[in-house]
Amino acid sequence: MTTEVLPPLPLPNELTAAFWDGANQGKLVIQRCNACGHFQHAPEPICANCLSFDLGYAAVSGKGSVYTFCIPTQAFHPWFEDKLPFVLAVVELDEQPGLKMITNIVETNPDNVKVGDRVEVTFSPLGEGFTLPVFRPAAQ
Amino acid sequence: MAKKNRVAIVGVGYSDVSRGSGLTLDKLTAQSSVAAMNDAGIKPTDIDGVVVHSFPHQFVSSTHTAAMLGIPDVAFYSGNVDGAAYSVAAMHAIAAIASGSAETVLTLRTVHKAGAAGGAAMLGPQRGIPGNMQFGMPYGSFTGSHWAGMYMQRHMAMYGSTEEDFGAFAIAQRKFAVANPTESFFHEELTMDDYLNSRYIAKPLHLLDCDYPVDSSSALIFTTEERARDMKQKPVFFDSWANGTTAEADFSLVRDMTHSSPWMASKRMWSRTDLKPSDVDTAGLYDGFSFIAMQWLEALGFCGEGESGAFVRSGATSATGSLPTNTDGGACNVGRRHGANFFIEVTRQLRGTAGDRALPNKPEVGVVSNAVGGFAACALLTAE
Numbered sequence: 001m002t003t004e005v006l007p008p009l010p011l012p013n014e015l016t017a018a019f020w021d022g023a024n025q026g027k028l029v030i031q032r033c034n035a036c037g038h039f040q041h042a043p044e045p046i047c048a049n050c051l052s053f054d055l056g057y058a059a060v061s062g063k064g065s066v067y068t069f070c071i072p073t074q075a076f077h078p079w080f081e082d083k084l085p086f087v088l089a090v091v092e093l094d095e096q097p098g099l100k101m102i103t104n105i106v107e108t109n110p111d112n113v114k115v116g117d118r119v120e121v122t123f124s125p126l127g128e129g130f131t132l133p134v135f136r137p138a139a140q
Numbered sequence: 141m142a143k144k145n146r147v148a149i150v151g152v153g154y155s156d157v158s159r160g161s162g163l164t165l166d167k168l169t170a171q172s173s174v175a176a177m178n179d180a181g182i183k184p185t186d187i188d189g190v191v192v193h194s195f196p197h198q199f200v201s202s203t204h205t206a207a208m209l210g211i212p213d214v215a216f217y218s219g220n221v222d223g224a225a226y227s228v229a230a231m232h233a234i235a236a237i238a239s240g241s242a243e244t245v246l247t248l249r250t251v252h253k254a255g256a257a258g259g260a261a262m263l264g265p266q267r268g269i270p271g272n273m274q275f276g277m278p279y280g281s282f283t284g285s286h287w288a289g290m291y292m293q294r295h296m297a298m299y300g301s302t303e304e305d306f307g308a309f310a311i312a313q314r315k316f317a318v319a320n321p322t323e324s325f326f327h328e329e330l331t332m333d334d335y336l337n338s339r340y341i342a343k344p345l346h347l348l349d350c351d352y353p354v355d356s357s358s359a360l361i362f363t364t365e366e367r368a369r370d371m372k373q374k375p376v377f378f379d380s381w382a383n384g385t386t387a388e389a390d391f392s393l394v395r396d397m398t399h400s401s402p403w404m405a406s407k408r409m410w411s412r413t414d415l416k417p418s419d420v421d422t423a424g425l426y427d428g429f430s431f432i433a434m435q436w437l438e439a440l441g442f443c444g445e446g447e448s449g450a451f452v453r454s455g456a457t458s459a460t461g462s463l464p465t466n467t468d469g470g471a472c473n474v475g476r477r478h479g480a481n482f483f484i485e486v487t488r489q490l491r492g493t494a495g496d497r498a499l500p501n502k503p504e505v506g507v508v509s510n511a512v513g514g515f516a517a518c519a520l521l522t523a524e
């Protein structure tokens with residue numbers, strides 16, 4: 001008997017649900033302060049820039065650059081056993097200096113990825129009704 | 141400048157350390173505490189403070205520790221799960237003694253190999269990933285090795301450093317380990333080929349960049365200068381100390397990976413002393429991953445920004461170099477002590493109890509450090 005391996009699934013809450021809902025609709029949305037316009041990721045209940053509690057989500061361009069990355073070659077969760085090697089990266093989004101997210105770089109040979117590469121968002125089904133915003137080399 | 145309310149290290153001790161003795165966290169904690177009391181030549185009734193730091197799921201509380209040891213009443217206790225590992229316990233104890241809240245404080249870091257590295261075990265029984273980990277784990281970001289690989293990659297991109305630079309550190313540190321056979325788990329020197337051929341965990345991070353998971357407890361006892369003068373060991377003093385953090389709590393999302401919290405802690409520590417980097421005779425720099433010790437070399441000002449690889453390759457961190465570093469072999473070799481081994485080893489070097497490993501430069505000033513990324517701490521220790 002084999003047990004189906006589930007992906008590591010998010011547990012959305014009132015702060016994070018909009019991110020996952022957006023991804024399911026093919027949009028990258030990031031928490032943004034309604035008072036001062038500051039983006040923050042991961043989301044928090046307060047704006048670190050102006051201390052406003054009035055926070056929402058806004059769509060971003062999905063364009064950014066590779067801040068750094070590594071290529072995992074050992075699975076620390078069974079879901080990744082058949083996905084090695086892959087590119088685990090931090091992408092800095094164009095919307096705001098220092099606005100970064102953990103993600104994957106896809107649609108390229110892992111050994112071709114370089115720090116500073118321009119990338120654009122794309123969407124990858126995770127399963128169980130979740131979609132992951134991931135990045136690929138930007139179209140020229 | 142003569143400092144008031146100086147705090148001294150007067151006792152150090154380890155538990156049995158192994159890859160799986162089956163000893164409980166409680167027993168390990170009791171073993172290291174007794175070893176440190178014996179080293180200091182004191183009894184439980186001489187201790188009036190207990191401070192611990194551990195992972196939440198491996199927690200042995202300070203009050204339980206005091207009760208196990210028969211300490212009748214503690215004037216100061218604190219149990220910590222946040223921040224820069226062992227050094228959090230050290231910082232609380234220093235603050236307690238310097239403020240007069242307690243006189244003689246036992247500090248502890250106990251860690252079990254299993255579950256110490258994160259991974260799927262952190263997910264627990266629930267099906268979904270709570271909190272902000274849900275923005276990392278679905279992408280495969282599970283353990284320290286993942287952010288560590290990314291910190292290394294960023295350094296390589298910014299400064300042109302290479303895997304050989306990190307390898308040079310692993311090789312230099314292993315030389316010290318070979319000279320410390322009773323504590324090190326590894327007894328053969330490393331070649332660059334050994335390092336480069338060790339498997340990747342998260343390229344560019346190799347297996348030999350990682351500390352070695354063990355079951356261990358480490359204990360140190362701190363007291364006032366006045367009491368320290370009457371104790372068994374030659375005291376070692378804290379000259380200055382500091383914490384540092386980044387504005388971002390997530391290690392993977394700090395603003396500048398090559399200038400993370402060690403830079404904040406280092407700047408603050410140097411602002412609190414007349415000593416300079418050139419005064420330091422030995423260093424114990426946290427090596428949960430080898431790049432961390434190298435970030436500390438740069439942050440503390442022992443070499444230029446981005447130049448830690450060249451500094452290590454020059455031999456500066458070797459026994460006969462200008463800054464013998466991780467002279468017990470570091471946690472990559474003596475096993476994961478989450479920073480406490482550096483406080484212990486630098487203490488042994490400064491007070492002259494390092495035995496065969498006593499450094500030829502007869503060190504009088506040492507620096508110790510812990511952690512990287514979101515939070516870090518460092519301290520200067522002096523023999524007088």
Ligand SMILES: [Zn+2]
Pocket residue numbers: 033034035036037038047048049050051052
């Ligand atoms: Zn705001």
